[in-house]
Amino acid sequence: MLRIHLVIRELVRSTADTARQIERCDRSLAAQFRNALGSAGLNTVEGSDQRGGRRGSHYSIALGSAREAWEALNIAAGWGYIAEPSDELREKFNHVIGTLHRVVYPRR
Numbered sequence: 001m002l003r004i005h006l007v008i009r010e011l012v013r014s015t016a017d018t019a020r021q022i023e024r025c026d027r028s029l030a031a032q033f034r035n036a037l038g039s040a041g042l043n044t045v046e047g048s049d050q051r052g053g054r055r056g057s058h059y060s061i062a063l064g065s066a067r068e069a070w071e072a073l074n075i076a077a078g079w080g081y082i083a084e085p086s087d088e089l090r091e092k093f094n095h096v097i098g099t100l101h102r103v104v105y106p107r108r
Helices: 004-025 027-048 052-079 087-104
Strands: none
Touching: 004 027, 004 052, 004 087, 027 052, 027 087, 052 087
16 A cells, blocks of 8 residues: 555645635635545545556546645635645645656656
8 A cells, every 4th residue: 555645644634724714715626625635545545455457547546636636725825815835735745746646657
């Protein structure tokens, strides 16, 4: 199993208040952020129990969802709903996205 799901779980905990802050201004964006980050975690875990193409499909979905969650934070900051994401938060998202990218697109 990829241990990156633990980092995604940390991201959920560390951004829960931020999601509530976004929700006060834009319910739709907050829901999309929560759904995307949840999808990243759930697909990462589900993919680890699959074989072949199904595994890659789940990891690919997790990658797209992690990117979507990160962009939702940036859009919320752009609209002024929240402060710009911290460097620490950016690094955690980069770690998740980078790990999933390497799994989905391995060097050959």
